[in-house]
Amino acid sequence: MIKEDRIQLNERFRKVFALLEDRGEVILNDRGGKGMGDFAEMILGNRAYGHIIRAYLNPKDKRVIDYNAARKVCRFYNVNESYLIDGIGTPFGIELPKRKESEVLKPIGNILFTSAEAFAGATIDLGSSHTEDHQYYSIPGVSGSGYVSFPVNGNSMEPVIQHNDIVICQRVENMNEIKDDEIYAIKSSGSLWIKYIRIIRDEDGLKFKLISANHLEHDPFIEEVDPSTRVYKVVRRISDVP
Secondary structure, X not given: OOOHHHHHHHHHHXXXXXXXXXXXXXXXXXXXXXXXXXXXXXXHOOHHXXXXXXHHHOOOOOOOOOHHHHHHHHHHHOOOHHHHHHOOOOOOOOOOOOOOOOOOOOOOOOEEXXXXXXXXXXXXXXXXXXXXXXXXXXXXXXOOOOEEEEEOOOOOOXXXXXXXXXXXXXXXXXHHHOOOOOEEEEEEOOEEEEEEEEEEEEOOEEEEEXXXXXXXXXXXXXXXXXXXXXXEEEEEEEOOOO
């Protein structure tokens, strides 16, 4: 039996697909790179799977899109992942008016700064529409995209990371890229942890053993990995100058 979260995911996918058609990014009978076969090749890896995409789009068909394919839709078509995966925000976020060619574009930075509470609660995420009250900045040595930063609450990672330190993290797209005994931010079901990770794979699936640096006060614990779990590699920390 298909779970309710997958059914809701598929309903959002139908809405997104209709918007992609309206935008001209998908043209059903197109042979110039925007047809259903092209869409199927990007999302399912085979252009002959257009009939599967059509099944997802048919309300009477029981087949529904999975989370892996949905994330590819977000990546290839710039869809707001918070909307498609979690049902938060709008499909494409807030669309700003197009600038005139004569206008100078000022860089706003590549690192999103928010609060730990907002980030954990999924009221904000990379690509989310709810970023009006948050800031972007840059620092030397951290280039590229996909960065988020927030202040750390608590002493569980002391002395490695102190209370009120700011950590800069980058989204891990593939769980196979996670390395044991390195520090990550793990976001799941409204909670956010900064921990060392050890990967556990058993008959029940993938789990993380989360370990604090301050092991005298904070015991390790096991967290199950589900489709809502997001993992971010901690790449920098910023501390107050004494």
